[in-house]
Amino acid sequence: MTLARRSGEILIGILPIAAIVALWHAIAASGIAPAAILPPPFAVFTRLAQQFGNPQFLGNAGITLFRLFAGFSIALVVGVGLGLAATGSRTVESLVKPLVRVLAPLPKVALYPAMVLILGFDDASKIALVAADAVFPILLATYQGTSAVEPKLVWSARAAGTSQRAVLFKIVLMAALPSVLTGCRIGLIISCIVVFLAEMITSTDGLGYLLVRAGRNFQTVDMFVPLISISILGLALNAAFNMLRAFLLRGFPEEH
Amino acid sequence: MTTRLPAIPGLPPLLACAGLLAAWELAARFFDISGLPPAHEALRELPVILTDPESLLNILASIKRMIVGFAFALAFAIPVGLMMGRSRFTAAFFNPLLMIIYPVPKAALMPVIMLWLGVGDASKTLVIFLGVSLPVIYHAYQGARAVEEKMLWSAAAMGMDARARLMRIVLPAALPEIMVGIRTGLVLALITMVTSEMIARQQGVGDILFNAMAMAQYDTVYATIVIIGILGFVIDAAFELLRGRMVAWAEPVHEIAVGTT
Numbered sequence: 001m002t003l004a005r006r007s008g009e010i011l012i013g014i015l016p017i018a019a020i021v022a023l024w025h026a027i028a029a030s031g032i033a034p035a036a037i038l039p040p041p042f043a044v045f046t047r048l049a050q051q052f053g054n055p056q057f058l059g060n061a062g063i064t065l066f067r068l069f070a071g072f073s074i075a076l077v078v079g080v081g082l083g084l085a086a087t088g089s090r091t092v093e094s095l096v097k098p099l100v101r102v103l104a105p106l107p108k109v110a111l112y113p114a115m116v117l118i119l120g121f122d123d124a125s126k127i128a129l130v131a132a133d134a135v136f137p138i139l140l141a142t143y144q145g146t147s148a149v150e151p152k153l154v155w156s157a158r159a160a161g162t163s164q165r166a167v168l169f170k171i172v173l174m175a176a177l178p179s180v181l182t183g184c185r186i187g188l189i190i191s192c193i194v195v196f197l198a199e200m201i202t203s204t205d206g207l208g209y210l211l212v213r214a215g216r217n218f219q220t221v222d223m224f225v226p227l228i229s230i231s232i233l234g235l236a237l238n239a240a241f242n243m244l245r246a247f248l249l250r251g252f253p254e255e256h
Numbered sequence: 257m258t259t260r261l262p263a264i265p266g267l268p269p270l271l272a273c274a275g276l277l278a279a280w281e282l283a284a285r286f287f288d289i290s291g292l293p294p295a296h297e298a299l300r301e302l303p304v305i306l307t308d309p310e311s312l313l314n315i316l317a318s319i320k321r322m323i324v325g326f327a328f329a330l331a332f333a334i335p336v337g338l339m340m341g342r343s344r345f346t347a348a349f350f351n352p353l354l355m356i357i358y359p360v361p362k363a364a365l366m367p368v369i370m371l372w373l374g375v376g377d378a379s380k381t382l383v384i385f386l387g388v389s390l391p392v393i394y395h396a397y398q399g400a401r402a403v404e405e406k407m408l409w410s411a412a413a414m415g416m417d418a419r420a421r422l423m424r425i426v427l428p429a430a431l432p433e434i435m436v437g438i439r440t441g442l443v444l445a446l447i448t449m450v451t452s453e454m455i456a457r458q459q460g461v462g463d464i465l466f467n468a469m470a471m472a473q474y475d476t477v478y479a480t481i482v483i484i485g486i487l488g489f490v491i492d493a494a495f496e497l498l499r500g501r502m503v504a505w506a507e508p509v510h511e512i513a514v515g516t517t
Contacts, residue, residue: 012345013352020353037371098268102276105492107447109454110461110484113469113477117291193361200364201454208364212455215367223368227360234359 036220044224051225057210061229064195064206067123071130072191079135079187080173080180083142087149088168100139108133109197116202126198133194134187141183145176178252181245188241192234196226207233269489291474298478305479311464315483318460321377322449325384329441332385333392334434338426340393341400354390362387363451370456380452380460387448388441395437399430432506435499442495446488 021041027033028040035043051057086093112129119125149172157171158164173180199208207226214222277295284294305311340347362383373379403426411421427434453462461484468476 009344009348010352012348013350016349016353017356094268098272099276101269102272102489105443105488106485107443107450107488109447109451110465110481112454113465114292114481117469117474117477118289189359192359196361196364197451197455201451211364211367215370220368220371227364227368230364231356231360235355238359 036218039221039224043221044228047221048225048228051229057225060206060210061233064199064208065233067126067130067198067206068191068195070123071127071195072134072188074127074131075134075138075187075191076184078131079138079183080142083139083180084146084168084173086143087146087172088164096139096143100136104136104140109194109201112198112201121202121204126195126203129198130191130194134191137186137190138180138183141186142176142180145179145183146172148179149175178249181241181248185238185241185245188237189234192230192237196230290472293474293478295478298475298482301475301479302482305464305476305483314459314464315461317377318449318453318462319487321381321460322384322445325381325448326388326441326445328381329385329388329392329445330438333389333437333441334396334427337393337396337434337437338400338422338430340397341403341430342422342426347397350393354393357386358390361451363448363455366452366455375456375458379456380449383452384445384448387444391440391444392434392437395440396430396434399433399437400426402433403429432503435503439492439495439499442491443488446484446491450484 024038024041028035028038082092082096086096108129111132112125115125115128115132119128153171153175154167157167162170195206196208196211199206200212201208203209203212207229211223211226214220214226277299281295284292336346336350340350365386366379366383369379369382373382407425407429408421411425416424449460450462450465453460454466455462457463457466461480465477465480468474468480
C-alpha cells in the first residue's frame with residue numbers, strides 16, 4: 001500500500017470520529033440536553049487531561065493495571081500450559097477438551113458472586129475473574145496452534161535426539177507461536193474489559209469504581225473520564241502487544 | 257487413532273459436568289466455608305427458583321432483552337460488515353471508530369446510557385446490541401473480504417447488479433465466517449445481559465444473583481449461576497447444531513469462540 005493511499009485512509013477514518021465529537025458538541029451547545037446529562041466534549045477532555053496529572057486518579061489506574069496484569073499472567077501460564085499439555089498427551093486432551101466445551105460458553109461474570117463469596121471483596125476475586133475470562137482464548141489458541149504443527153518438524157527433532165519433553169517446548173510451542181500470540185492478544189483485551197466490569201460491580205478503588213462513584217453523584221463529566229481512559233488503555237496495550245509480537249515473530253513469514 | 261469406547265456424542269461434556277459437580281461438592285465439604293455451600297444444597301434450590309413466578313418472570317424478561325438486542329445487532333452488523341469487506345472506503349471509514357470502541361466494556365456504558373434512557377429495558381437492550389454488533393461486524397468483514405473475486409466478476413458479467421451481488425454471492429460465501437461471529441455474539445449477548453443487570457440492579461438474572469448475595473442466601477446464588485451456565489451451554493450447543501446444518505458445505509472454521517464484553 002502506498003503512503004499517500006494509507007494516509008488518505010487514515011483521514012477517512014478520522015471523519016466519523018470527528019463527526020461524532022462535532023455532533024456531541026452541537027447537542028451540548030444547543031442546550032437540548034442539559035450539561036448534567038451530556039457535558040460538552042471540551043469539558044470532558046479538559047477533565048481527562050487534568051486527571052492524568054492527578055496522583056489519586058493515577059493511583060486508581062495503577063490498581064486497575066495491577067489486577068489486569070495479575071489475572072492475565074495467571075491466564076497466560078495456565079492457558080499455555082494446559083494447551084501444550086493437551087497436545088502433548090492424549091490423557092490430558094481427553095480431560096481438558098470436555099471441560100473447555102462446558103466452561104468456555106459459560107459467562108464467567110456470572111461466577112463473580114461466587115468468587116466474591118469465596119475469595120472476598122478485595123483484589124483476589126477480581127484477579128480470579130480476569131484469569132477465568134482470559135484463560136480460554138489463550139488455551140484454545142495454544143491447543144489449536146500446537147496441534148496443527150507440521151509433524152515433520154517433530155520427527156526431525158526426535159531423530160536428531162531431542163527428548164519428547166524438549167520437543168514440546170523447543171519445537172511445538174515455538175512453531176505455534178503466531179497462534180498462541182493471537183490468543184494472548186484476545187485474552188489481554190478481555191482482561192482489560194473484565195477488570196473494569198469487576199470494579200464496577202463491587203469495588204472501592206480502580207477505574208471502574210471511579211465511573212460508578214461519579215454515576216452515583218451525578219458527576220457526568222467524571223463518568224466519561226474512566227470510559228475514555230479504559231479505551232486509551234486498551235489501545236495502548238494492543239499497540240504494545242503488537243510491538244512485542246513483531247519482535248517475537250521476527251523470523252516468521254509475514255501474515256495477511 | 258484407537259477408540260476403545262464407542263463415541264457417544266455429548267457424553268464427554270456430561271462427564272465433565274459430573275466431574276465439576278463432584279469437585280465442587282468435595283471442595284465445599286473439605287473447606288467448609290459459608291460462602292461455598294455443597295453442590296447438592298445449591299441444586300436443591302434449582303426447582304424452587306424455576307417454579308417461583310417472580311424469579312421466572314425476571315429470567316424471561318432477561319432472555320427477552322437478550323433476543324431483541326441480538327436480533328437488532330444482526331440486522332445492523334451483517335450488512336455493515338459485508339459492505340466493509342467489499343468497499344475499501346467503507347472499511348477505512350469504520351475501522352478506526354471500531355478500534356476505539358473495541359476495548360470499552362459495553363456494559364460499562366450502562367451508567368451513562370441510563371442517564372439518557374432510564375433504567376428500563378431500552379438501556380439494557382441497547383447495551384446488548386452494542387456488545388453483539390462488534391464481533392459480528394468483524395467476522396462479516398473478514399468473510400466478505402475473502403470472497404473469490406472471480407465469482408463476483410462472473411456475476412457482474414452476467415448482468416447482476418451490485419445489490420444482488422452482495423445478497424446472492426457475498427452473503428452466502430461469507431456465511432461460514434459470519435456464523436463464527438454470531439456464535440461469539442451469542443456468548444457475548446449472555447455476558448452483557450448478566451453484567452448490565454449486575455450494574456443496574458433493577459430486575460433480571462443479575463439482580464437475582466446480587467439480591468440473594470445481599471440476603472446471604474448462598475444456595476440461591478449458586479443455583480442462579482448454574483442456571484446461567486446451563487443457559488449458556490444450551491444456546492451454544494443449539495447454535496452449533498444450526499450452524500452445522502446451514503454451512504455444512506463449508507470447511508470447518510477453527511475459530512476461538514470466546515467473547516469480550
